[in-house]
Amino acid sequence: MSTPATPSLKSLLVRGYEVVIGFETHAQLSTQSKIFSRAPTAFGAEPNTQACAVDLALPGTLPVMNRGAVERAIEFGLAVGSHIAPRSIFARKNYFYPDLPKGYQISQFEIPVVQGGAVEFFLGDEKKSVRLVRAHLEEDAGKSLHEDFVGQSGIDLNRAGTPLLEIVTEPDMRSSAEAVAYAKELHKIVTWIGICDGNMQEGSFRCDANVSVRKPGAPLGTRREIKNLNSFKFMQQAIDYEIRWQIEEIEDGRPIQQATVLFDPDTGETRAMRTKEDAADYRYFPDPDLPPLVIAPGWVERVRSEMAELPRVMAQRFVSTYALPEYDATTLTQSKAMAAYFEATAQASGQPKLASNWIMGEVSRRLNAGETGIEQSKVSSAQLAGLIVRIADGTISNAAGRQVFEALWNAEGQEADGIIEARGLKQMNNAGELERIIDEVVAANPDNVAQFRAGKDKAFNALVGQIMKASKGKANPQQVNDLLRQKIG
Amino acid sequence: MHSASKPLHDLGVAELAASLRAGQVSAVEAAQHFLGRARSHESLGAFLAIDEEVTMNQARAADARLAAGTAGPLEGVPLAHKDIFVTKDLPSTAGSRMLEGYRSPFDATVVRKLADAGVVTLGKLNCDEFAMGSSNENSAYQPACNPWDLARVPGGSSGGSAVAVAARLAPAATGTDTGGSIRQPASFCGITGIKPTYGRASRYGMIAFASSLDQAGPMARSAEDCALLLSNLCGPDPDRDSTSLDLPTEDFARSLNDSIDGLRIGIPKEFFGEGLSADVRTAVEGVLGEFEKMGARLVPISLPRTELSIPVYYIIAPAEASSNLSRFDGVKFGHRAKAFADLVDMYKKTRAEGFGDEVKRRIMIGTYVLSHGYYDAYYLQAQRIRRMIADDFQQAFKSCDLIAGPVAPTVAWKLGGHGNDPLADYLADIFTLPASLAGLPGMSVPAGFGDGAMPVGLQLIGNYFTESRLLNAAHRLQQATDFHSRKPEGV
Numbered sequence: 001m002s003t004p005a006t007p008s009l010k011s012l013l014v015r016g017y018e019v020v021i022g023f024e025t026h027a028q029l030s031t032q033s034k035i036f037s038r039a040p041t042a043f044g045a046e047p048n049t050q051a052c053a054v055d056l057a058l059p060g061t062l063p064v065m066n067r068g069a070v071e072r073a074i075e076f077g078l079a080v081g082s083h084i085a086p087r088s089i090f091a092r093k094n095y096f097y098p099d100l101p102k103g104y105q106i107s108q109f110e111i112p113v114v115q116g117g118a119v120e121f122f123l124g125d126e127k128k129s130v131r132l133v134r135a136h137l138e139e140d141a142g143k144s145l146h147e148d149f150v151g152q153s154g155i156d157l158n159r160a161g162t163p164l165l166e167i168v169t170e171p172d173m174r175s176s177a178e179a180v181a182y183a184k185e186l187h188k189i190v191t192w193i194g195i196c197d198g199n200m201q202e203g204s205f206r207c208d209a210n211v212s213v214r215k216p217g218a219p220l221g222t223r224r225e226i227k228n229l230n231s232f233k234f235m236q237q238a239i240d241y242e243i244r245w246q247i248e249e250i251e252d253g254r255p256i257q258q259a260t261v262l263f264d265p266d267t268g269e270t271r272a273m274r275t276k277e278d279a280a281d282y283r284y285f286p287d288p289d290l291p292p293l294v295i296a297p298g299w300v301e302r303v304r305s306e307m308a309e310l311p312r313v314m315a316q317r318f319v320s321t322y323a324l325p326e327y328d329a330t331t332l333t334q335s336k337a338m339a340a341y342f343e344a345t346a347q348a349s350g351q352p353k354l355a356s357n358w359i360m361g362e363v364s365r366r367l368n369a370g371e372t373g374i375e376q377s378k379v380s381s382a383q384l385a386g387l388i389v390r391i392a393d394g395t396i397s398n399a400a401g402r403q404v405f406e407a408l409w410n411a412e413g414q415e416a417d418g419i420i421e422a423r424g425l426k427q428m429n430n431a432g433e434l435e436r437i438i439d440e441v442v443a444a445n446p447d448n449v450a451q452f453r454a455g456k457d458k459a460f461n462a463l464v465g466q467i468m469k470a471s472k473g474k475a476n477p478q479q480v481n482d483l484l485r486q487k488i489g
Numbered sequence: 490m491h492s493a494s495k496p497l498h499d500l501g502v503a504e505l506a507a508s509l510r511a512g513q514v515s516a517v518e519a520a521q522h523f524l525g526r527a528r529s530h531e532s533l534g535a536f537l538a539i540d541e542e543v544t545m546n547q548a549r550a551a552d553a554r555l556a557a558g559t560a561g562p563l564e565g566v567p568l569a570h571k572d573i574f575v576t577k578d579l580p581s582t583a584g585s586r587m588l589e590g591y592r593s594p595f596d597a598t599v600v601r602k603l604a605d606a607g608v609v610t611l612g613k614l615n616c617d618e619f620a621m622g623s624s625n626e627n628s629a630y631q632p633a634c635n636p637w638d639l640a641r642v643p644g645g646s647s648g649g650s651a652v653a654v655a656a657r658l659a660p661a662a663t664g665t666d667t668g669g670s671i672r673q674p675a676s677f678c679g680i681t682g683i684k685p686t687y688g689r690a691s692r693y694g695m696i697a698f699a700s701s702l703d704q705a706g707p708m709a710r711s712a713e714d715c716a717l718l719l720s721n722l723c724g725p726d727p728d729r730d731s732t733s734l735d736l737p738t739e740d741f742a743r744s745l746n747d748s749i750d751g752l753r754i755g756i757p758k759e760f761f762g763e764g765l766s767a768d769v770r771t772a773v774e775g776v777l778g779e780f781e782k783m784g785a786r787l788v789p790i791s792l793p794r795t796e797l798s799i800p801v802y803y804i805i806a807p808a809e810a811s812s813n814l815s816r817f818d819g820v821k822f823g824h825r826a827k828a829f830a831d832l833v834d835m836y837k838k839t840r841a842e843g844f845g846d847e848v849k850r851r852i853m854i855g856t857y858v859l860s861h862g863y864y865d866a867y868y869l870q871a872q873r874i875r876r877m878i879a880d881d882f883q884q885a886f887k888s889c890d891l892i893a894g895p896v897a898p899t900v901a902w903k904l905g906g907h908g909n910d911p912l913a914d915y916l917a918d919i920f921t922l923p924a925s926l927a928g929l930p931g932m933s934v935p936a937g938f939g940d941g942a943m944p945v946g947l948q949l950i951g952n953y954f955t956e957s958r959l960l961n962a963a964h965r966l967q968q969a970t971d972f973h974s975r976k977p978e979g980v
């Protein structure tokens with residue numbers, strides 16, 4: 001069976017089923033203080049040292065909206081092309097739990113602050129767009145600590161009231177790979193615009209995946225929600241397991257029950273926490289303590305004017321200014337640091353495409369091997385530009401360039417020119433010396449010369465190879481070709 | 490030192506503040522005098538907490554400021570707070586077992602603002618549990634007695650506040666009004682009380698009953714005293730209460746003496762229907778006649794949805810309360826059941842033990858009307874009618890400057906008089922609920938006496954932000970009548 005170049009729906013079917021995935025992501029907003037109080041939000045403090053009277057829901061306390069959280073929501077909406085609601089409503093989600101001090105969570109229900117929009121990314125070389133339903137502001141709950149106390153539970157309210165932006169997609173994703181690519185792109189956007197630190201271990205970026213399967217053309221299947229996917233690796237494993245499990249259930253004649261499930265990285269399995277039957281009635285109603293959130297057009301425009309260039313805008317600029325292919329431009333705008341590294345290299349070398357090739361090739365390979373980011377690159381953009389200049393002006397070959405890069409990476413030299421000099425990597429541009437080598441090789445291989453003259457092109461290539469070898473790789477292959485053809489052609 | 494002709498406890502806030510400034514009386518003397526009265530009238534059930542050391546420390550500090558010339562406008566004036574306001578130095582219970590012994594780490598904004606103005610706190614005043622009630626009989630601690638007839642209720646929920654002022658245990662008190670809780674006890678006890686426009690006074694530190702309705706206000710003997718207190722307790726509080734209005738502080742006493750010649754007073758026909766008892770009607774019509782004598786004109790108006798205000802209020806207020814009271818779960822503060830099997834059992838026992846019947850009733854009603862499948866039919870519908878009620882007032886204010894009518898259909902009823910019939914209590918709120926639902930300022934002004942020689946209150950309702958006009962009309966009435974300065978026998 002042949003694989004088409006662009007994956008069609010058919011090729012994505014799993015045992016004849018279409019996979020449907022939607023995401024809900026909680027991005028913790030990078031404000032100094034909480035969403036409705038002035039307590040700090042820093043991670044890792046001693047339990048209950050960062051919770052004030054409002055966070056503890058002491059009698060008489062009231063919420064006051066943190067403008068910084070609203071601005072971050074506006075920034076996100078602008079980054080993904082959403083409608084910023086001029087008037088949105090905070091609602092109370094009522095339920096009892098010890099780590100929920102007020103007995104309700106302040107969230108947005110019917111009218112969220114960010115409406116619509118889309119996240120665009122490449123899956124392989126295919127461009128994808130996942131539509132957003134909404135993004136709304138809400139407060140986080142505290143944490144229950146079940147391990148530290150025998151027969152009792154501890155409550156840490158440091159996290160209570162931490163601002164979250166819950167970002168909800170349409171069920172637009174059709175594979176675990178696409179889901180992970182979406183999550184990575186979303187992660188890139190929120191960290192790029194600086195509204196979230198993106199730290200998944202600390203829970204700053206938590207994903208819930210709604211997964212269902214159906215026969216192509218059938219109505220949507222019953223979904224199960226996988227909660228708290230805190231790494232991209234587990235995300236893919238969990239979704240893949242869930243897809244297999246759902247298909248097997250259906251194949252075995254057991255209909256899927258709507259449920260919330262958790263992924264256990266140790267077993268690689270998902271298991272149900274609660275089913276729809278015990279779903280709570282949250283009794284949402286508009287929070288009478290908070291007037292509607294009114295965002296005047298001027299506020300949106302001010303936020304827009306203060307925002308950094310967005311990745312997709314920057315990618316378009318890379319295409320138009322540096323004539324990069326769209327794929328290169330998208331790849332290079334994976335992070336702000338990566339984009340800055342590229343721009344510095346491209347400008348210093350005057351060779352944007354070569355800079356892109358080297359960064360996406362040699363540089364990325366080494367960063368990936370070391371699992372580090374561009375910030376930790378052992379070759380600076382200036383060093384790389386120095387190397388690229390020498391390739392572009394013909395001083396060294398690509399092959400020699402890789403040797404120079406290796407040396408720079410291993411700190412065996414400070415800059416390309418010094419290494420080229422020290423290692424004698426300059427291409428042989430001296431025609432006299434090259435002619436001498438060619439003459440020697442022609443003289444030593446009369447058989448090849450005869451065969452070439454008899455019409456065998458392979459014999460010519462063999463001679464070129466001999467000449468390159470004799471020049472220790474420093475000869476310019478094009479020049480060798482030209483001179484040899486003159487001499488024996 | 491005090492040598493005025495009247496005993497100290499007959500002085501109003503304005504007079505007392507002037508005497509304190511003039512050095513005719515010291516803050517310590519005034520505090521001791523009122524603390525002594527509170528002790529000797531304990532059986533009225535007005536106070537839930539008194540701490541003489543706290544009071545005397547405040548009084549001494551007030552005297553020091555008076556001596557140093559740094560006195561606030563109310564320096565040294567004793568005042569007591571409804572126990573719905575949280576206070577650092579005194580327990581804050583909301584009249585509930587749930588908060589027995591609870592100490593707040595901060596003062597309510599209203600408490601702080603009055604302290605900044607110089608008042609000395611006499612203690613915390615009895616009220617219906619979480620301000621839910623209209624007789625003070627829902628206090629978890631003790632009922633309060635009406636000083637005009639000890640066998641009758643003082644009204645509620647700010648019952649303790651009304652008793653303390655009427656019995657001269659304090660020159661003034663704070664109250665809160667959600668559906669009439671300042672106006673109705675003021676009416677029952679023959680004192681003056683005003684609920685300002687919703688958002689005038691910060692709700693920070695008021696233990697919440699129904700957030701969209703709760704509003705603080707002063708209760709005192711005269712409109713003049715209320716104006717003085719209101720000027721000092723209102724003001725924006727943007728860092729603590731998002732519903733507090735961004736309006737500059739006002740001198741609400743500025744137009745007290747303005748003429749009311751030509752004032753158009755709207756008389757809603759729905760306030761004078763069959764449900765109004767004859768004695769109250771006679772008293773209210775009497776003072777309306779006084780207004781006419783001063784040149785005011787009575788204009789017939791209609792507030793057609795007056796009756797609907799009862800079901801609307803008893804959906805919205807319990808809905809908000811059911812959510813506001815969720816924080817009392819035994820986890821963080823307040824009462825927690827001693828023995829329980831698991832988490833859910835802890836919640837159930839804690840709340841079953843900590844809350845009284847009326848609070849439980851409203852939590853259940855509120856939970857029901859917010860439930861999936863009922864929300865639209867009850868809560869949303871109630872909100873729609875609430876807006877119509879507010880619109881009705883705007884329509885009415887096209888033809889009048891303020892609205893007048895009775896505060897309550899009857900005078901104070903007998904303790905236990907409504908028995909176990911909460912509906913009887915709810916129906917008695919009919920005249921105070923409309924202004925609450927619309928967020929309008931309203932006040933109760935003594936208007937004479939009805940059956941059993943019990944006080945009757947006149948209700949004045951103004952358009953938004955027209956407190957000074959209400960106070961002006963009330964003050965002019967009090968210049969022409971002496972109902973507000975009468976006192977119960979034996980006081």
